[in-house]
Amino acid sequence: MNPGMKLLLVVLIALEISFTQSLVVNCILIAVCFVYIMVKRMNFKTLFMLIFWPMFPAVGLFVSQWLYGSAGIHFAWVLFTRIYAYVFLGATFTLTSSITDLALTLEQDFRLPSKFAYGVLAAFNLMPKIREEVQIIKTSALMRGEVFHVWSPKLYFKAILSSIQWSQNLAEAMTSHGFVEDEPRTHYRIIRITGLDWVTFVGLFVIVQAMLFLIKY
Amino acid sequence: MENNSQVNHKQHQSKWTLRNIILIALIAIFTGVIFWGIGFLYTALTVALTPIGAAPFANDILMGIWCMAGPLTGFMIRTAGSAFLGEFLGAAVEVFLGGQWGAGAFISGLVQGIGSELGFTFTGYKRYDWWSLNASIFTTVVVTFAWDMIKNGYDKFALPLLIGLFITRYISTFIFGGIVTKMIVKLLDRSNAFNL
Structure with missing residues (x-):
């Protein structure tokens, strides 16, 4: 289906x-x-x-x-x-x-703007890397003798810093691969x-x- | 990054650019991954509270944590729909990570997303300060609580228990959606990493 x-x-x-x-x-x-x-x-x-x-x-x-x-x-x-x-x-x-x-179907059949479909997809594909990054942030804090809990603002702050950097990189990478926002697209699949x-x-x-x-x- | 173009701290409107969409999604996934790690805490709380029939409190104690992505993305990306998208994706991540809620998380995500979005809607997407954050907290609590009246059968409880649950949820949402979010935003602002 x-x-x-x-x-x-x-x-x-x-x-x-x-x-x-x-x-x-x-x-x-x-x-x-x-x-x-x-x-x-x-x-x-x-x-x-x-x-x-x-x-x-x-x-x-x-x-x-x-x-x-x-x-x-x-x-x-x-x-x-x-x-x-x-x-x-x-x-x-x-x-x-x-x-x-x-x-793909949300973009092609449900008329979702392609920037949402591919933008969110790109982020979701980073999921394994995100889990790794959360571990890295926690571990590097431990090395400084700090323990990050789920309520520590710094944990989210660092996660957001990574997000800012990655979102910039991903968006640029997509643009350099020929993705143009708000333009009609042809589809391979x-x-x-x-x-x-x-x-x-x-x-x-x-x-x-x-x-x-x-x-x- | 756009932070060197605007040095003054005048509040601005954000746009739905590809970069902002990816940013919202990434923040949502990050928060989703962090919360997923406390799934055991929820289960432990539930187990501890079940014998006295107070298991719904586990839900309300942790509600604020689950509802953090919304106020956070709504506050950072200042445009209509950003809080909703962030909160909804944060919940969707849990579904794909294999959380214990299944399709329920999608719906909770929709409900929580609408809740946190409404606060920013009521302030017209013009104000981004302690006041609008509180508006968002208020609408989140009211909307999600109304939903739990239906979905989790809260409407069958007596009034004192209901009030207890509501207050617990409000405190939790205030701490995480309000105070912690405020502290994160402050750190971001000081670091100049993002033009708020």
Whole structure:
């Protein structure tokens, strides 16, 4: 499925289940997403992470709602399953779509200005380097006997200094490779939204609406 | 860099140039990566608070940290939409790093982005000072709290608990979105690395 359409569908459904309180629909969504990512061959370590980490907030919300909520145990379960529905919905997108494809389709099919699509993509591709840089900043502070915490302004200051420098370099590099802002572009790789994408999108969306309308529990 | 063209500290408007877009994205990713590292802190807090049913407090205590990218980018790149983009991308990073929120983080990003953007909208993108930063904090707290009333079922709690959660969130957002952001901006201003 086209990554842009998929993301839109996932976010729309996630938004909808935030406003509705159907335990059954949440479980169906989790099951369907689960099957989808299994078909796409996800490894078991990732699956374990997907189930393990959300356990804490899910149980936390459940218990507090159970003890202090006025809506009873059913609503507590709704919140519990809602967290997992978010996670599995998100996983159907993040585990099967590449961010490059997303940027390409957002530019070509969703009319996002190319400077946003490619600018953000360029920054995202620096992610491994950014993680490294955060480590470097922390380590070099340690060498001066300073410990940077998540609340240390200097940590962010140094991160921003790197950002300023890198953004300048990246923008210049892109310009020197022939990227011109606000000019029409031709594309080496063309991503289209196909008829099948539309059918899948509308079909799944309608099914979710019908379920939310019919299944109230 | 453009800092030598303007020596005086007159406030200026920024533009949506390629460089500024990349800058916002980079700052968002940096903050996203830094916050991702405290995921365990959130989990630990949640575990500690769950037995007394106070787990939502973990969310509210840390809310300010998650909402830092917005005020920061909004304050640095002075144009409509920059706070929103920074905050939204910061949340999106968590999704791709494999955070525990899944699609929920995209939506939280949208909500938090709108929250921090509104503060700058209300001050007309003209003022960039302690006042507009506080406006942004206020709108962030109100918007994200309203969202949690729906999404995390806060609306089913009794009023005292609700007030407690709101105050916790306000303090957290004030410390991180306000005081820490202010200190970062001050460092930037003094270093002359960026023309604020």
